[in-house]
Every structure is written in C-alpha cells, then in structure tokens.
Amino acid sequence: MPPKKPDTNSQKRGANVSAEELLGHYREMLMIRRFEEKAGQLYGMGLIGGFCHLYIGQEAVVVGLEAAASEGDKRVTSYRDHGHMLACGMDPKGIMAELTGREGGFSKGKGGSMHMFSKEKHFYGGHGIVAAQVPLGAGLAFADKYLGNDRVTFAYFGDGAANQGQVYETYNMAELWDLPVIFVIENNQYAMGTSVQRSTKSPSLWERGAAYGIPGEEVDGMDVLAVKAAGEKAVAHCRAGKGPYILEVKTYRYRGHSMSDPAKYRTREEVQKMRDERDPIEQIREMLLTGKHATEDDLKAIDKDIKAIVNEAAEFSKESPEPALEELWTDIYATEAPQEA
Numbered sequence: 280m281p282p283k284k285p286d287t288n289s290q291k292r293g294a295n296v297s298a299e300e301l302l303g304h305y306r307e308m309l310m311i312r313r314f315e316e317k318a319g320q321l322y323g324m325g326l327i328g329g330f331c332h333l334y335i336g337q338e339a340v341v342v343g344l345e346a347a348a349s350e351g352d353k354r355v356t357s358y359r360d361h362g363h364m365l366a367c368g369m370d371p372k373g374i375m376a377e378l379t380g381r382e383g384g385f386s387k388g389k390g391g392s393m394h395m396f397s398k399e400k401h402f403y404g405g406h407g408i409v410a411a412q413v414p415l416g417a418g419l420a421f422a423d424k425y426l427g428n429d430r431v432t433f434a435y436f437g438d439g440a441a442n443q444g445q446v447y448e449t450y451n452m453a454e455l456w457d458l459p460v461i462f463v464i465e466n467n468q469y470a471m472g473t474s475v476q477r478s479t480k481s482p483s484l485w486e487r488g489a490a491y492g493i494p495g496e497e498v499d500g501m502d503v504l505a506v507k508a509a510g511e512k513a514v515a516h517c518r519a520g521k522g523p524y525i526l527e528v529k530t531y532r533y534r535g536h537s538m539s540d541p542a543k544y545r546t547r548e549e550v551q552k553m554r555d556e557r558d559p560i561e562q563i564r565e566m567l568l569t570g571k572h573a574t575e576d577d578l579k580a581i582d583k584d585i586k587a588i589v590n591e592a593a594e595f596s597k598e599s600p601e602p603a604l605e606e607l608w609t610d611i612y613a614t615e616a617p618q619e620a
C-alpha cells in the first residue's frame with residue numbers, strides 16, 4: 280500500500296538519487312523491520328526472555344547514518360539496539376541467538392537483547408542504563424583523537440536520556456577537547472510512557488548544545504535521505520577536527536516501549552496516522568515505484584529474500600544450544616567461584 284499522503288519534499292529529494300542507492304536503503308530498512316517482527320513473534324512464543332525493545336518505525340535513523348559512515352567509524356547505543364547492529368553489518372543469526380540466550384549469540388547468550396558487542400564491526404553496545412552510553416561514546420572518540428586517526432563515533436540516545444545530567448557533562452568535555460563524536464538524539468517522542476512535552480519545557484533538544492558551543496540541527500528521521508544528508512554534514516565536521524556535532528532526529532516508535540506496554544499514553548489513531556503518512560519504508564518504496572526503478576514484483580522478491588534470511592536467523596536461534604553452566608564464570612571481572620560459607 281502506498282502512503283495515503285506521499286511526502287512531496289522527500290519525493291523531490293529522491294528524484295536525483297540512483298536506483299541502486301534507493302534499493303540499498305529499502306533493503307536495509309526492510310531487513311530491520313522484518314527482523315524486529317520476527318523477534319516480536321519469538322518473544323510471544325516464550326523463546327526470548329527479559330527485556331526486548333523493538334526499533335520498528337525508527338529504521339531510517341540508523342540506515343541513513345550508517346550510509347554516511349566509513350569503515351572504522353564507531354557506534355554505541357542504548358538497549359533499543361537491534362537495528363543498529365543489523366545496519367552496521369552484524370550477522371542476524373548472532374543477534375537473534377543472543378535474543379534467545381544461546382551460545383551462538385554475540386555475547387554467547389549471556390547478554391541478551393540489551394547487551395551485545397562486535398569489535399569487528401566497531402559496535403560498542405547495547406547499554407541498559409539510560410544515557411550511560413553517551414560518556415562512553417565520548418571516550419571512544421577520545422581514543423581516536425589520542426591515536427591521531429580520523430575516525431568518528433556515533434553516540435545514539437533517546438529523548439528521555441537527553442534529560443540525564445551525564446549527557447551535559449559529556450557535552451562540556453567533548454567540546455572542550457574537540458572530540459570527533461556525533462551525538463544522535465533519537466527523538467521518538469516518548470520515554471517509556473512519558474511524552475517529550477511532559478518531560479521538558481525546552482523541547483528543542485539539539486539546541487541545548489549551544490550552551491557548550493556544540494553546533495547541531497533537527498532532522499526528519501522518517502526520511503532516510505534527509506538523515507543521510509545530515510549525517511554527512513556531521514561526519515565532515517567531526518573529521519575536519521572541529522569537535523562534536525548534535526543531530527536531533529525526529530522519529531517515531533510504532534510498538535510499545537518494551538514488550539509489555541499498556542499504551543495508555545497515546546492513541547491508536549496517533550500511531551496509525553504516522554504509519555499511514557510518514558512511514559520511512561513506504562516513502563522509499565513509493566520513490567522506487569514512481570521513478571520506475573523497480574516493479575512491485577522486484578520489491579516482493581526483495582521482501583522474500585529478506586524473510587528467508589530472517590527465518591534462517593530464527594532457526595539458528597532455536598537450534599544453537601544454551602550456554603554451558605561453566606560459562607557463568609567466564610567473561611566476568613571476578614573469576615573465582617564464591618567460597619562455601
């Protein structure tokens with residue numbers, strides 16, 4: 280189904296973009312959506328335990344920014360992390376198996392949805408403590424500055440996290456030391472059940488950087504091309520040694536905060552309106568079809584391929600064994616078992 284009211288600005292922007300690029304964004308965003316839908320199903324079947332925060336609706340944020348990143352750039356985010364991992368190229372099998380707590384998962388089944396890492400892909404988590412990843416992101420950028428390379432770190436956090444004190448301590452140091460870090464505020468308008476309007480009287484979150492001398496801007500987070508363009512600008516700023524940059528990306532989460540969410544803080548109509556009018560995947564689909572870059576059948580074939588990859592990941596996540604009991608004593612700071620009293 281095409282969006283009921285196609286976004287004319289983004290359609291215009293898409294006119295100059297190659298079919299290859301549009302198809303790439305389409306495929307990556309659809310991969311995240313199908314993966315998250317499957318994760319939701321596995322959770323419902325009792326195969327995933329603990330917390331699980333889905334990224335459905337926010338796909339354009341991470342896909343747009345990854346398109347602006349280069350090999351060696353780093354990323355760190357919150358617990359709503361599955362999309363970030365898929366977009367930076369981590370294997371869907373390893374992510375799904377971590378969700379089901381299996382040996383084949385990125386944290387050997389011991390971290391779960393919120394705590395996964397990949398040194399190879401420069402993905403530094405996956406953090407359950409709201410805003411804790413923000414100073415960590417500045418630390419990663421500090422390491423790169425110290426080493427004298429031109430790497431950039433993307434530190435993602437939410438609108439709720441943006442009210443945490445440690446964010447502002449980090450802004451101060453990052454600007455003082457000209458650290459190459461892009462602070463990405465994924466403003467999905469809610470922190471659990473609290474809307475931005477209920478949590479702050481200064482709702483323009485990126486403007487808070489001005490107090491520390493950090494430039495930034497607001498970005499339409501439902502438009503992958505707009506996100507990519509803003510990401511390129513921010514990356515150029517950081518790589519030129521000019522210090523940090525803030526992107527407040529306006530987005531929307533379609534599902535509940537976590538898997539149990541009474542959803543009393545917004546109406547169904549509000550969610551439906553966003554899906555109908557602003558969906559990031561539908562916008563690209565529309566560009567592909569109207570620009571005659573792809574047919575309905577081509578897009579169906581892409582969906583089929585993606586579903587096959589996701590199903591394979593789900594099978595792997597069921598077949599991979601649970602970690603052995605001895606694994607309780609590995610990958611931790613203290614390695615000695617507690618003594619009998």
Ligand SMILES: Cc1ncc(C[n+]2csc(CCOP(=O)(O)OP(=O)(O)O)c2C)c(N)n1
Nearest residue numbers: 359407408409437438439440467469470471
């Ligand atoms: C320090 C801390 N306080 C509270 C919580 C509980 N908590 C988990 S998620 C969340 C809301 C965060 O919202 P936001 O930053 O907007 O991110 P989103 O979930 O929308 O991606 C809260 C309060 C926590 N995990 N850590």
Ligand SMILES: [Mg+2]
Nearest residue numbers: 437438469470
């Ligand atoms: Mg939020």
